[in-house]
Amino acid sequence: MSTDQSTKTRADAEPILSVENLRTAFYTDKEVIRAVDGVSFDIYRGETVGIVGESGSGKSVTARSIMRLIDSPGRIENGRIMFDGEDLIEKSPKQMRSIRGGSIAMVFQDPLTSLNPVYTVGNQIKEALRLHRGLSGSKATQEAIELLEAVGIPDANRRLREYPHQFSGGMRQRAVIAMALACDPELLICDEPTTALDVTIQAQILELLEELQEERDLAIMFITHDMGVIAEIADRVNVMYAGEIIENAPVVELFESPKHPYTQGLLNSIPGQGLGEDDRLSTIEGDVPTPNEDPTYCRFAPRCPKAFDQCDVVHPKPMSVGSDDTEHLAACLLYPEDISTDEAVAIHRDGNTQRGDN
Numbered sequence: 001m002s003t004d005q006s007t008k009t010r011a012d013a014e015p016i017l018s019v020e021n022l023r024t025a026f027y028t029d030k031e032v033i034r035a036v037d038g039v040s041f042d043i044y045r046g047e048t049v050g051i052v053g054e055s056g057s058g059k060s061v062t063a064r065s066i067m068r069l070i071d072s073p074g075r076i077e078n079g080r081i082m083f084d085g086e087d088l089i090e091k092s093p094k095q096m097r098s099i100r101g102g103s104i105a106m107v108f109q110d111p112l113t114s115l116n117p118v119y120t121v122g123n124q125i126k127e128a129l130r131l132h133r134g135l136s137g138s139k140a141t142q143e144a145i146e147l148l149e150a151v152g153i154p155d156a157n158r159r160l161r162e163y164p165h166q167f168s169g170g171m172r173q174r175a176v177i178a179m180a181l182a183c184d185p186e187l188l189i190c191d192e193p194t195t196a197l198d199v200t201i202q203a204q205i206l207e208l209l210e211e212l213q214e215e216r217d218l219a220i221m222f223i224t225h226d227m228g229v230i231a232e233i234a235d236r237v238n239v240m241y242a243g244e245i246i247e248n249a250p251v252v253e254l255f256e257s258p259k260h261p262y263t264q265g266l267l268n269s270i271p272g273q274g275l276g277e278d279d280r281l282s283t284i285e286g287d288v289p290t291p292n293e294d295p296t297y298c299r300f301a302p303r304c305p306k307a308f309d310q311c312d313v314v315h316p317k318p319m320s321v322g323s324d325d326t327e328h329l330a331a332c333l334l335y336p337e338d339i340s341t342d343e344a345v346a347i348h349r350d351g352n353t354q355r356g357d358n
């Protein structure tokens with residue numbers, strides 16, 4: 001993590017990605033699942049923004065919405081996804097195909113979903129180089145070798161001619177990252193890229209991503225359910241719960257001074273600080289509810305140790321909770337802290353969002 005750098009890049013630049021009030025819903029026979037329900041956040045060049053939350057909180061749907069990979073029965077219902085100054089929601093399917101794997105690349109949990117078993121790793125990287133950068137022949141081969149070397153795959157020349165099944169899990173994920181980089185993306189979206197790997201390999205991949213980011217000024221959106229991974233990799237963190245971002249803060253501030261009771265619960269459940277060896281976020285009792293109705297209340301209230309009667313009838317808006325100039329938001333009726341709870345509740349009820357005010 002590198003918060004100083006993050007604050008610097010944020011102060012004097014435009015975000016590379018700006019998600020504004022994004023809403024994505026799935027229309028099932030039974031109900032409408034508001035998987036992403038009014039999500040807003042920014043990512044700047046050279047910055048890693050983490051998205052953390054329990055299973056089902058809407059992290060992957062957020063990523064897939066940005067990539068415009070939402071299929072029926074799902075659809076993006078509202079919002080803007082400004083990338084490099086243009087709204088991705090307005091793009092045609094053809095334009096999106098060239099953006100995907102071009103200026104935005106994605107790395108998933110299972111590298112085998114990104115690799116084709118019947119082609120050599122080299123051919124797949126070279127295909128990406130041909131499609132997105134117009135390279136072919138020995139130029140493409142040379143670039144593919146350099147990419148494998150850049151992601152720390154030894155003996156690149158030989159490994160280029162091997163098939164995915166000849167790679168170990170960690171090496172496979174490195175190959176997927178090489179493929180993602182083949183397109184020279186500006187934004188890399190990683191959805192639990194290290195979850196399936198053992199801890200040592202996981203640490204190596206995180207380190208690799210940080211190196212690549214520094215070299216290339218990459219913006220990274222990093223999805224995980226693991227607060228320990230967030231601490232390693234993120235500059236800024238969005239905490240998601242039931243389709244909403246309930247807290248957003250620079251990583252150090254989030255760990256030192258979490259404001260939302262949900263974030264406080266997540267931090268208490270980090271392995272080593274909590275009870276078990278299970279790395280799932282498991283010490284908050286109960287489950288994430290399915291967000292299947294308009295949030296006229298706090299979706300975390302049923303599990304919240306600090307909930308009071310108003311939490312069932314007033315929807316919390318993001319409030320500025322940072323010390324000094326820190327951009328730190330929490331959506332909880334307990335804030336702002338410096339006024340009475342009744343006054344705070346009134347601000348939330350009147351829909352006076354503070355986002356964008358600072």
Ligand SMILES: Nc1ncnc2c1ncn2[C@@H]1O[C@H](COP(=O)(O)OP(=O)(O)OP(=O)(O)O)[C@@H](O)[C@H]1O
Nearest residue numbers: 026033035054055056057058059060061062225290
């Ligand atoms: N194709 C779909 N059809 C119906 N509901 C869906 C679909 N895809 C996702 N959902 C719902 O959207 C919500 C958010 O799912 P999402 O996959 O984004 O969660 P997540 O935070 O990525 O969880 P995990 O950590 O398990 O990957 C869930 O309630 C899920 O059931």
Ligand code: NI
Nearest residue numbers: 059060061191
């Ligand atoms: Ni997911």
